[in-house]
Every structure is written in structure tokens, then in C-alpha cells.
Amino acid sequence: MSALRAVQQQFQDYLLRPERVSGPETVAGASPAERRRRLDIYAEAYRMRLIEVLEGDFPAVKGALGASAFARIASRYVASHPSRSPSLRWYGRDFPAFLLDDAAPRSEAIVELARFEWLQGEVFDAPDAESLPAQALGEVPPERWPGLVLEPHPAVQRARFRYATPRTWSAVMAGDGARFETAPADWLLWRAGLDVHWRSLGPDESWAFEAMCGSVPFEALCAGLCRWHDGDAAAEAAVSMLARWLADGVIRAIRS
Amino acid sequence: MTSESARSFLGFGLGLRPQHYEAVLSEETGVDWFEAVTENYLVPGGKPLHYLESVRSRFPVVLHGVSLSIAGTDPIDFGYLDEVKALARWVEPAWISDHLCWTGVDGRNMHDLLPFPHTEQTLRHVAARVEAVQDHLGRPLMLENVSSYVSFADSAMSEAEFLRELAQRTDCLLLLDVNNVHVSAVNHDFDARGYIDRLPARSVWQIHLAGHSRQGEMLIDTHDAPVPEPVWALYEHAARRLGPVSTMIERDDDIPSLQVLAAELDRARRIALPLWERNVA
Numbered sequence A: 001m002s003a004l005r006a007v008q009q010q011f012q013d014y015l016l017r018p019e020r021v022s023g024p025e026t027v028a029g030a031s032p033a034e035r036r037r038r039l040d041i042y043a044e045a046y047r048m049r050l051i052e053v054l055e056g057d058f059p060a061v062k063g064a065l066g067a068s069a070f071a072r073i074a075s076r077y078v079a080s081h082p083s084r085s086p087s088l089r090w091y092g093r094d095f096p097a098f099l100l101d102d103a104a105p106r107s108e109a110i111v112e113l114a115r116f117e118w119l120q121g122e123v124f125d126a127p128d129a130e131s132l133p134a135q136a137l138g139e140v141p142p143e144r145w146p147g148l149v150l151e152p153h154p155a156v157q158r159a160r161f162r163y164a165t166p167r168t169w170s171a172v173m174a175g176d177g178a179r180f181e182t183a184p185a186d187w188l189l190w191r192a193g194l195d196v197h198w199r200s201l202g203p204d205e206s207w208a209f210e211a212m213c214g215s216v217p218f219e220a221l222c223a224g225l226c227r228w229h230d231g232d233a234a235a236e237a238a239v240s241m242l243a244r245w246l247a248d249g250v251i252r253a254i255r256s
Numbered sequence B: 001m002t003s004e005s006a007r008s009f010l011g012f013g014l015g016l017r018p019q020h021y022e023a024v025l026s027e028e029t030g031v032d033w034f035e036a037v038t039e040n041y042l043v044p045g046g047k048p049l050h051y052l053e054s055v056r057s058r059f060p061v062v063l064h065g066v067s068l069s070i071a072g073t074d075p076i077d078f079g080y081l082d083e084v085k086a087l088a089r090w091v092e093p094a095w096i097s098d099h100l101c102w103t104g105v106d107g108r109n110m111h112d113l114l115p116f117p118h119t120e121q122t123l124r125h126v127a128a129r130v131e132a133v134q135d136h137l138g139r140p141l142m143l144e145n146v147s148s149y150v151s152f153a154d155s156a157m158s159e160a161e162f163l164r165e166l167a168q169r170t171d172c173l174l175l176l177d178v179n180n181v182h183v184s185a186v187n188h189d190f191d192a193r194g195y196i197d198r199l200p201a202r203s204v205w206q207i208h209l210a211g212h213s214r215q216g217e218m219l220i221d222t223h224d225a226p227v228p229e230p231v232w233a234l235y236e237h238a239a240r241r242l243g244p245v246s247t248m249i250e251r252d253d254d255i256p257s258l259q260v261l262a263a264e265l266d267r268a269r270r271i272a273l274p275l276w277e278r279n280v281a
């Protein structure tokens, strides 16, 4: 099928670089201009389709940059990132990093906004799993508590932002302008029901959550929290964090 | 496997769109079945799979893919086909369709339904791939005619003849997109009714209806408008010629409410059912 393959390579080359090549010679048309006009329908649709995918995945970045600036940068991403996947779901994966690498690099705040939007997508269609019900804690006998190891729900993500990015996101999506306040914090994203939720984490809870994800047993979790809480207060803090994680549905299982 | 008596008739359906998930489950619309775009459900979990599961438990569902690249010249992507197969295992679609087109070469995906020359060589190439896919899926593949904006000087047969031969050689099923026939007929100046007349009626198991837009002298397959009059007229011709075929409306942009689409779908019923009176109880 080398003849067909050659036609497809020339056709695809045209879609990727319409200004540089002329497309397959066997494309029918009364004139080179007419052939080009017909091929351009495909070339333009290709570009527009991928830009629309980015617009769908990064609506707040678009809102913050404005439609035309977003279209320019999205065009450059499309030109340098041909898709290799059957699905468009992951096409925008490298877009946050690209915002920094681009010829007109964007601020770190915009990059964070893009990272936040991509993370929301990851949480949205992450694998399904039952969350551990809140009463499960009550069923753990006291002697088992020190060795308790928790397993996070697969839809949970933790992220560190230097700006108040989730608040900026909500403001932009509500149609208010983008204001970028510096407010370093860690954030937890999770799925409740079918929707994506998030909240900020204090430094103690953020440390504890990461430790929990790393299978650190409960006893060591309490010990680690002594950095922020004195004596018995560390264990109390650990218990109340654990209760909140269960209420939020971010724990999939406990092992002891 | 494709004899007329075996053709299952699902009635009148719609493409399943996320905007309508809740309405599909809660509103009385008279829509008989839904078509889900395969790739939208090749995700690990969450909302899309949740709703597909709910819809499939209440309605017949068919799966409609856009990435098979049956006329492509890269090796068939069996990894993708395995994902489709795994999805089909629990969705239990009435059938699985994709398009008579290629989508990219050298590992790239243009995410478009691209045309190719219709020759004896390309027919043999596509037929061999259809057979490989049917073997792998363990079921017939259904292929849809696409809208096109270019044709090839070296094509030796029409698209309808190509589809007819392909169905004959591979026993694949056909999805007739009436709007695509109209769009291509205008763009390439051929007779749309003649195209439909040349299709093997017993192989056509599904019909798409959709709208398009105009760009200069060309029609573009945009699926962003109601089904226009010429497409309804062509549908009547197809319904008369083909007999009872599961029919649905595809709407991908400027999507109105489910009720509005269901009302549009009623027009398909009013056109086709009187013609099929003797076949459809």
C-alpha cells in the first residue's frame, strides 16, 4: 500500500504545514488554487479542532489571557504538538509546561492556573473506587491504631500553589477578572459524588496527607505532627484529620 | 450475518451528549436508543462512565468510534481495539461502528475523518483490515460514509460502489449518514439519490441525520444546525429504498435541549414510519 501511504503522508503533511507544501498531486481540482482551497478546509478544521480541545480543558486560562491571546498561544502549541493518541482527552497534558516554554512565556501564575485546570480533569475521570465509610474508624480496635495504614482514593490529588490559584480560577469562571495574589499553600482535590472539589491544607495536614499516601503508619503520623502540635494535641490533630478525610471520601481503605 | 431478516431495528435515537445526561435519565422524550462516541468513554472512571452505565441500563446503546483509521496505512492499533472491546464487554452495544476513512499516518492522529482514493487496491487494503478488525472484535464492524471536501483524480469507483463491494467482501455493516451523502454530493457534484440506490440495502443497519453549514460553494459537515430540508428529502428516499433502519440525529455543536432534539427526531418518525408500516409493528 505504498501508493496510498504516500498520498496519506502528503495529505497529513499539508494539514500540519499548509503554507509549506502543496498536498497530494492526485487531489482533484480544476486549478492548484481550487485544490488548495479544498485541502485548506481540512487544514483549518484540524487547527480549530485542537484549539477547541485546549479551550475546553483550560477555560480559565483562556478567560485570564483573553480569547485572542489564548488562540495565538494555543495555535503555537498545536503547531508543535501533533496528537499521537486515539483520544483527545490527553492532548492538553503538556500545555501547562508549554506556557513557560513558549516564545511569549506566561507568568508562573498563569502556569499554575493551567496546572490546576489539568488536575481538575485528572480528578474528574480518575478510576472509580468506593470510599471508606466514616464509621469504619470506630470498628478499629484500640491496639490496632498505632499500626494503621491508610490508602488514598485514586481520584485524590495534592498540589502546591504559590498563588491563590483555586480562588483565581473561581473568580475567572464567574466572569470576574483574574487577580493573582501570592498565597503559598497546599491544596487537596478530590471527587465527591461525580464532582470535583478542593480545599486548602494547613502545613500540618498537608504533611500528614503526604505521609499517609506514603503508607506511614498512624503512630508515626502522630509523632510527625509534634512539629506543629504539643504532646497529646498531636494525636488529637491526627484523629480529627483522619475523620475529615473519611468525611470527604478521600480514603479508600485502611489496613492494620 | 447481514441478511435482511437479521437486521435489528432499534427505532429512533439520538447521539448521547454530556449536556443531556440528566435529561436522558429523568425526562420522558420517546427517544428509543442512544449512540455513544466510543473515545469519550475510554477513560478510567468518573462521570462519563457513570452516566453511560445508567443510560445503557435503560436504553439500547450503540458505540460509535472515530479513531479506527480503517483506511490507514499504519498498523491497526490493536491496543485501541482492546480498549473498545473492554468497553463493549459491559456496555453490550447493539453494534460497534466507525468511519470509512483514515485519521493519520506515522503514528499521528489528525482527529479527522480523512478521504482517500477509491481503487481496487485501496478496496483490497481496507477489506483486509476490516476482516482483521472483525476477527479481533469477534463481531461485525459497521462503517459510516464521511463528508468529504476533496476527491482524487485516480479514484476508479464511486464511494457508494466502494462501500457496496466492501460490504460484499467482508460482511461488514453500513451506517448511512444521509447528511454526509448530501454534503459530498454538493461538494463533488454527484447524484445523492443514485448514491443511496447503489448501496446494498441489507447491509445498512443505521442512519445518521445531521445539519451542515455553507462555506462559499462548499458544504461543511458541522453538525451545528437542525437537519435541513434537502437532507429530510434524501432521508425519505433512503427510508423508501432501504426499509426499516435505526435512525438517529447527530448534533455536536450549538446543542439544544433534549426535548428540542426529540421533537426533531419525531419528524424522522413521521417520514419513515408510514413507509415502513408493513415491516414495523
Ligand SMILES: [Fe+2]
Pocket: B144, B177, B180, B208, B250
Ligand atoms: Fe455521521
